[in-house]
Amino acid sequence: MKIQRGVYFLELKIEGITKNYKNNTALDNFYCQLNSGIYGLVGPNGAGKTTLLRILATIIKPTKGRILIDGEDITLNEEDYRSIIGYLPQKLGFYRDYTVTRFLTYISNLKGVDKNLSKDKINNLLRLLNLSEYKDKKIKTLSEGIKQRIGIAQALLNNPRILIFDEPTLNLDPKERINFKNLISRLSSDKIIIISTHIISDIECLSKEIILIKKGEKIIQDTPMEILKPIENKVWEATIDEKSLLELQNNYLVTDIKNNGTDIRIRIISDTKPDVDFYLTNPVLDDLYMYYFGKEND
């Protein structure tokens, strides 16, 4: 079966992907199944997120395993597969002397976008991402945030069915981050969108499912609600004084500290109640992140 633009598919399967480098294994027998919707890929540095996304973007080949689109191995028709993906890499490249329009025109040529349609497509994307005023500016004169938006625009040029975003909100200010989230939720109805990020709040409300990845292996994949189950009734909150802080940090997994000036609000993950002042609270994804990766980050 040939992958074709416009043909409706809903299933992307990652089957036993392993990627070995000389001295380490970046991904180890990674399995995953994705349908249309937004997926948050979460994990600490070196967990294998970028490697996985690069394999999905066909930039690197896995040592073992395969990726299937509606049951078809993508390597059988890699060019067709690439015509339905949009990829925003973590380290975003540009031709500094190109204007925004020239850059996007070049990428649309690379993506094989119909020449007659590409001009309108570019103008629409420039409007959508509030880039119209920069369209004739050279990229070297633009801020990192604007460049990041250009990066998002290039990923959308071919109206992709699968969007792969590696740290898309990295250089965006809070307002741009909200705009990005709005854009993504609008796009997600008929696309598979995979977003790798450190900033959990960016995907918390958007994601259909969250995939936690650690040392190249998938720990868990579930909806934002279900994924919190392992830490249900384990997240405690209290207001403490500065003296108790150090002791609690030494003895418990602290997921959040907020200093109000006079006192400190602290969140802790613990199977048992740490102290009489603590009360149970609803877990959030930040707690989950710390639950799985907190000790590793230390």
Next chain:
Amino acid sequence: MLVLTKCELGKIFQKKIIYMALFLFLILSSINIYNSFQIYDYDLYSIPKDLQKPITENIFENKIKNINEGYIYGELTDSEKKSVNLYTAISDAKNNYDSLIIEKNSILEQLNTITNKSTFNYRNTKLQYEMFNKIPRPYIFNEQGWYEVVNYINQNGMLYVCILIILGISTAITSEYSTYMDSIIKSSKKGKKQFITAKIYASIIYTVIISLIFSAFNSIPYLMSLDNYGYNVPIQNIYDFIHSPYLLTIGQYLVVQFLVHLAGAIIFSLIVLLVSALCRSMLTSIFLSSSIWALPLVIEQYTYVEDKTPGIIDFSLTNIIKAAPLFRTYKTYNILGYPVLYPYLVIGIYIILVPVILYLVYYFFKNKHVQ
């Protein structure tokens, strides 16, 4: 593909350094041409219509005598200079003819001493004799002006074209790595095969353009000033080609030389593109490309002994780009007992190498680890 090729060509021609180098080299070429026209009044070297033909004993006897009678010491008038130049042309043609006869007889003598006809030595000497035997008598001809046209590629032409290839192409793929564009490119539909194909086409087009610019810029002023007669004169009438066994007129040789030079330049540009696909650092790419081009020249400089260059130079790409070293003398290689002419062998080898080079360009770009 056409659109992508235009884009890649645009990237090459966007480099300011190319225009600076092109401008500088055209200025240098202009100075050379200007100096040459200052030194020689090419009109004084033209040969009268009735003598535009191969040398004969008759012409030699009659003309030398007449010219000798009119020879005057001291400041010469233009007419006297013309006579002196004609005398030189006739005299040179006669000397060249005598040398050719001696060379042919020597080869024939050598051939007759070889008894075993199934040896490489016999076949080689026989081929040499057959080739030299076909060479016509030298023409009455002054090489001034034509020498500059014929030798330009061998000297400055090769230098300028190679430098511009290095400046234009050595960073063609490297820059995609260093700007981190490779990720976006490789993830796009045409970002692997067609992208590299477009780079290859763009490199070839660029090389053809610069080769044409330099060859045309240097040749046109001479060709406009020189008598058309020179086109039909055997290449052996140019001093550097006096021992050439190839049956070519200067006009034919100019075409062959340009095509060989162009083929060499294109192959060099593909090798530079390969180096570019291999290197992440632009400086490394420029250094390696320059070394591939300059190393044979350096080796030649330090090992040159009476026209006997080491094998590595014979098979260097620099020799193909120069073109002239391939055609100056009779040189063959023993392939399974049969003599294969040096230019055929060396061009053949590089033609076989082209698919390998192209495959490696695709392979290295595709498999280069992104950062």
